[in-house]
Amino acid sequence: MTALHDACAAVTVEIGALTDLTLGEGRTYAVDGRQIAVYLLSDGTVRATDAMCPHRSGPLADGQIDTTVVVCPLHQYAFSLETGACTTPGIGSVRTYPAHVSDGRIHLTLR
Numbered sequence: 001m002t003a004l005h006d007a008c009a010a011v012t013v014e015i016g017a018l019t020d021l022t023l024g025e026g027r028t029y030a031v032d033g034r035q036i037a038v039y040l041l042s043d044g045t046v047r048a049t050d051a052m053c054p055h056r057s058g059p060l061a062d063g064q065i066d067t068t069v070v071v072c073p074l075h076q077y078a079f080s081l082e083t084g085a086c087t088t089p090g091i092g093s094v095r096t097y098p099a100h101v102s103d104g105r106i107h108l109t110l111r
């Protein structure tokens with residue numbers, strides 16, 4: 001794992017190979033003391049959120065995803081993959097992390 005610091009104190013971290021992910025599914029990574037769920041969407045892009053649901057700590061990487069939300073497997077609350085906001089008011093939100101793939105490697109930006 002390598003990290004690159006930029007001027008805004010954000011850190012870009014390489015977490016592994018894109019081939020470690022399965023299309024349409026999520027996987028949890030331990031990154032810099034955080035548990036982060038990384039998803040490979042059906043359109044081939046990658047998204048990342050906190051791995052733990054703010055409702056009752058469900059494992060979001062095991063949830064159903066489409067190109068816009070992840071649905072927690074425990075009680076089916078949905079969270080935006082772009083903003084982290086829950087589509088149901090009062091549940092809270094998860095952090096999201098910018099993600100990109102370069103040379104087949106997944107990179108996340110942590111703030």
Ligand code: FES
Nearest residue numbers: 053056058072075
């Ligand atoms: S634990 Fe995720 S919706 Fe309840």
